[in-house]
Amino acid sequence: MSHLSSVSRRTFLRATPTIIVGGTVLAGCTGNSSETGEEGPADTANSPSSGTEANSSGTSTFDAWLSDTGNYSSVADKTGASEVTVSVGAQGNNGAYALAPPAIExxxxxxxxxxxxxxxxxxxxxxxxxSFESELQSTEGATFEHTFDDTGTYKYYCTPHRAMGMKGGIVVK
Ligand SMILES: [Cu+2]
Incomplete structure (x- = not known):
């Protein structure tokens, strides 16, 4: 909030340079703006798009497949676990149309x-x-399981909500 107001105040001062009334206030303003960085609209800084390179392996595998999957940002490392639970009908994709986590290793x-x-x-x-296919289910607590004995990359989806981005990915190592 203070960020935004300082930006708009700065813009205001810039746009109307004749209104330099309070010298001390202006000095304080300038100090602030050099701290927070001068350029760019504030909203691009909050973009969640980058950061996929943090996971070295696997992540890029699903970047295309899960490009319209709202709750996907990286592949969750679940290696070493004997059983991993994925929630079906989790919040995401503008409703309860997500798998969570959407991508696992x-x-x-x-x-x-x-x-x-x-x-x-x-x-x-x-x-x-x-390699696997469940029934259509809607009941809370219903389950489906599959054991992955072979290494590989598995892409999967929910039939009714595939177009909404209800998709997932599994890397087996
Ligand atoms: Cu679905």
């Missing part, structure tokens, strides 16, 4: 347990390569 032999939240209507989880 697991070890071979890991069982993924999808657990329905009961929200967002009917969901299923269907692998693009047909």
């Amino acid at each position: 697991i070890s071979t032999g890991t069982t993924v347990l999808w657990k329905w939240t009961g929200k967002g209507g009917n969901h299923d989880v269907v692998a693009q390569n047909s």
Whole structure:
């Protein structure tokens, strides 16, 4: 808030340079602006788009597949766990139309347990390569599981909400 007001005040002073009334106030203003950095509209600084390079392996694998998946930012490292739970019907994609976490990295032999939240209507989880496919379910607490014995990359989606971005990815190492 103070950030925004200092920016707009700065713009105001810049736009109307004749109104330099209080010399001390202006000095304080200038000090602030050099601290926070001079250029650019404030809103671009809050863009969540970057930061995908932090995860060295796996992350870029799903950048295209999950480009319209609202709650995807990186691949969650779940390697070493014998079972990993993914929420089906989690909040995201403008409703309860998300998988959470949407992208995970697991070890071979890991069982993924999808657990329905009961929200967002009917969901299923269907692998693009047909290696697994659940029923359409809507009941809270309903589950589906699949054990991944082979390494590889698995892309999957929810049939009714695929176009809304309800998609997921699993890397098996
Ligand atoms: Cu769905």
